[in-house]
Amino acid sequence: MRSSIVDVASKxxxxxxxxxRxxxxxxxxxxxxxxxVLAVINEMKYAPNPAARGLIMKKxxxxxxxxxxxxxxxxxxxxxxxDEAVQQQGYHLIVSSSHNDPNEIEAALRFMRGRVDAIVLMSPQVNSEILLENLPKGLPIVLLNCRTDNTHYDTIVIDGYGGAKEMTNYLLDLGHRRIAVITGGENNLESEERLRGYRAAMTDRNFTPARTLEFTGNFTEISGYEAVKQILALKHHPTAIFAFNDSMAIGAIKALREEGLRIPSDISVCGFDDIPxxxxxSPSLTSVHVPISDLGAMAINRVFDRLTKRTRDTTAHVFVPTKLCLRSSCKKITLMSNLEKEENVA
Amino acid sequence: MRSSIVDVASKxxxxxxxxxRxxxxxxxxxxxxxxxVLAVINEMKYAPNPAARGLIMKKxxxxxxxxxxxxxxxxxxxxxxxDEAVQQQGYHLIVSSSHNDPNEIEAALRFMRGRVDAIVLMSPQVNSEILLENLPKGLPIVLLNCRTDNTHYDTIVIDGYGGAKEMTNYLLDLGHRRIAVITGGENNLESEERLRGYRAAMTDRNFTPARTLEFTGNFTEISGYEAVKQILALKHHPTAIFAFNDSMAIGAIKALREEGLRIPSDISVCGFDDIPxxxxxSPSLTSVHVPISDLGAMAINRVFDRLTKRTRDTTAHVFVPTKLCLRSSCKKITLMSNLEKEENVA
DNA sequence: GTCGCAAATGTAAACCTTTACATTGCTGTG
DNA sequence: CACAGCAATGTAAAGGTTTACATTTGCGAC
Known part of the structure; x- marks a missing residue:
């Protein structure tokens, strides 16, 4: 039996x-x-029961x-x-993963209800109706990279469109024309935004983004690896592969190496996220930089804003810019192969 | 106001x-x-208050x-x-990091008390008295890689000694004699065990492990990077660097490259943990394989064992074996440099 | 010495559940 | 028809806090 406040009091x-008090x-x-009292508390190693406290304090x-x-x-x-942001406030983190499964999301959300003071939710893949339906009311919620038509919740969204566009333009500047992309799958907001950026960059420069150069992954290393196997089955190899995150780029590089291709001399590869x-x-990965850990901290701090100044009812919608991070996995291609390329695209 | 069981009942x-019921x-x-009742519950989206439930159920x-x-x-x-193991049982995870600071450990432990049904604690650096003092009683606890003199708690410990010894022997077999190590710092159980293994392997083969080849890191990439800067300041460079985890090995490789050294032709590098x-x-990292995610799952499953079959009072002490994972960051060295080496050691 | 007032402390309700025990209502048997 | 017995449901206590309100204490002023 753990000692309770009555034990401390009587002692x-x-x-x-x-x-x-x-x-x-x-x-x-x-x-x-x-x-x-303090002496007794220390002596008995008493600590208040969080359940009882939470019950009455709703905190x-x-x-x-x-x-x-x-x-x-x-x-x-x-x-x-x-975790860093949360610890600074003496708070703690309940972490869960949803595997993009609406049922798991619902279960996790139900579990959290009453156990947390606020929720940070990242769910690029689940559509907003399901999400909105399950979101506990009366709890500050920050949506991270969620498909969010409504403005009822705070949101933080990475500029996937802009980042992908910039990266694609960079590749185009290097002379690449046949640029394959490895996406993060259907219905994934992050993937869709990045795809939109890629296509826009192509179109802006009067190239037609070929559907045959868009390969479907799921943001895991292995899916990048497998996508490359498909890419290399193409009659005309692309000169550059743009994976929509770094993990897939890393998987892609492994697959390319296994096929004896050198990077970037034979083929350029780039990613997205700029994970540490x-x-x-090797080669160091050219990527679109996203301030990842800051994202976690931003979301938490936004939550605390809500928690403290409750008056502030206006939702905030933060759009996080990205920035190109050039390293050595992409290379300017020769005029010859460049021309060869134009030909292919045409 | 969230609806309570009374609302449901009356409705x-x-x-x-x-x-x-x-x-x-x-x-x-x-x-x-x-x-x-079910209909009303669904209609009202009622969910029981976990605090109240926890208060009475102690779960x-x-x-x-x-x-x-x-x-x-x-x-x-x-x-x-x-998380995978925990989710399988419908449980959830409260994650915290201690930064090896006893105060933070104490705070986290206090926070968890009453909020969790069991605790998995990894703390290779804090000595056991402090730990034992703060561990909540009456809660199943699994100690992961903790300095654990007593046998009162379940423990899971990686065979750092055996793994490091095996790796060192491998390096010796390759002809290396001047083997520098980058440790994880003083008073760190993992680091100490690995150091012990390294020294034992050296001694067993009648080499004296030179203290001047033991450099202190702290398991972060940057510390591996910095250790290499020191290592390269030595008059006689080592022919191999054994970092006590992969992050430091990765940092070390970066530093070596910056100094124009090729791996493994100029110098061999290996790590510990075998992170994915x-x-x-590049080069792919030779390391000591540790089943990392299994470790997390094992700890959780051990916890559930405790939680379900309460009868079983005997503590379990699992010793997790490691296994050498050879890739391409280490190379057999030539007889000449080998001889040159023996000379240095002598 | 008494009174008043503020400071310090105590009492009890409230938070929301679970569950032992009490009660109700019904079925079937003598 | 009465009643035993059981199934279904209800009542109330318990769990450990916080806090509004009540009470006590102590002190200064008259």
């Missing part, structure tokens, strides 16, 4: 109210009384973080950024 | 006991009553996972393995 010869920033308790000091997946450094960085390890792989 | 025209696997409730359906850090793929894999990305960096 200290005071009432439970006094103990409670000592515990909570203490209203006005005589210094001597406080000392005595848990925990924030829920629901991510689509836990594979790879992207999510690990999100968690790290969020991208600097260390 | 359904039954007592709260009946609602509760319907909610919890239902004892014996007439089918018709159950239906009606939270959450497991605490306290890690020393959240940087890098090692911990991300631990979390992933743990090791396969993808």
């Amino acid at each position: 200290a010869g005071v009432s439970i109210a006094t103990v409670s 000592v515990l909570n920033g203490s209203d006005k308790v005589k210094a001597k009384t406080r000392e005595k 848990t000091e925990a924030i829920g973080l629901l991510l689509p997946d836990l594979h790879g450094e992207f999510f690990s960085e999100i968690i790290r950024g969020a 390890v991208g600097k260390y792989i | 359904a025209g039954v007592s709260i006991a009946t609602v509760s 319907v909610l919890n696997g239902s004892d014996k409730v007439k089918a018709k009553t159950r239906e009606k 939270t359906e959450a497991i605490g996972l306290l890690l020393p850090d959240l940087h890098g793929e090692f911990f991300s894999e631990i979390i992933r393995g743990a 990305v090791g396969k993808y960096i």
Whole structure:
């Protein structure tokens, strides 16, 4: 049996109210009384029961973080950024992964309801109706990269469109014309935005983005690896592969190497997200930089804004810019292969 | 105001006991009553208050996972393995990082007390007295790679000694004699064990492990990077660097490249842990394989063992074997440099 | 010495569930 | 028809806090 506040009270010869007061920033308790109570608390190693406290206070000091997946450094960085921000406020993190499954999302959300003071939800793949339906009411919620038609919740969205467009333009500037992309799958907001950016860049420069050069992945290394196997089955290889995240780019590089292709001399590869390890792989990975851990921290801090200044009812919609991060996995291609390319596209 | 069980009861025209019974696997409730209650519950989107439930049931359906850090793929894999295992049981994870700071550990532990049904704690750096003192009593606890003199808790420990010894022997077999190590810092169990293994392998083969070849890191990439800067300041460079985890090995490789050294032709590098990305960096990283995500899952499953079969009072102490994972970052060195080396050591 | 007032402390209700025990209502048997 | 017995449901206590309100204490002023 854990000791309760009554045990402390009786042992200290005071009432439970006094103990409670000592515990909570203490209203006005005589210094001597406080000392005595504190001594007993330490002696008994008493700690208030969070369930009882939560029951009456309606406050848990925990924030829920629901991510689509836990594979790879992207999510690990999100968690790290969020944990740091949360710890700064003496709060804690309840982490869950949904595998993009509406049922799991619902289960996690139900679990969190009443256990957390707010929720940060990242779910690029589930459509907004399902989401909105399951979102607990009366709880601050920050949507991270969610498909969000309505403006009822705070949102943080990465500029996938702009980032992908910029990257595509960079590749075009290097002379690439046959640029294959590896997407993150259907109905995935992040993937769709990046695809939109890629296509827009192509179209803006009067190239027709070929559907045959768009390959479907799912943001995992293995899917990048497998996409390359398909890409290499093409009669005319692309000169560049733009994977819609770094994990797939890393998988792609492995597959390309296995086929004896050198990067970037034989083929250029680039990714998206700029996960920390991208600097260390060889060749170092050209990518679209996203401030990943900041994203986690931003979401948490937004949550705290809500939690403290409750007056502020206006939802905030943050659009996070990206920036090209040029390293050594992409190369300017020769005029000859360039021409060969134009020919293919035409 | 969230609706409570009373609202449901009155709306359904039954007592709260009946609602509760319907909610919890239902004892014996007439089918018709159950239906009606269920209908109301759905209509009102009622969900029981976890705090109230936790208060009376003393059960939270959450497991605490306290890690020393959240940087890098090692911990991300631990979390992933743990989350998968936990989700299989309908439980959830409360994750926290301690930064190896006793105060933060204490705070996290205090926070978890009453909020979780069990705790998985990884803390290779904090000594056992402090730990033992702060560990909540009456809660199943699994210690992961903790310095653990006593046998009162379940423990899971990686065979750092054996793994490091094996790796060192491998390097010796390749002809290396001047082998520098980058450790994980003082008082870190993992680091100490690996250092012990390294030294033992050297001594067993009648080489004296030189203290001047032991460099102190802290398991982060940057510390591996910085250690190499020191290593290269040595008059006689080592022919191999054994970093005590992969992150430091990755940092070391970056530093070596910056100094114009080729790996493995100029110098061999190896790590420990075999994090997933090791396969993808170049050269692919020779490492000591640790089943990282399994470790997380094992810990959680051990916790559930405890939670279900309470009878079983014997603590389990699992020793996780490692296995050498040879890739391409280490190379056999020539007889000449080999001889040159022996000379240096002598 | 008494009174008043403020400071310090105590009492009890409220938070929302689960569940042991009490009660109701019904079925079937003698 | 009465009643035993059981199934279904209801009542109320318990769990550990916080806090509004009530009470006590102590002190200064008259």
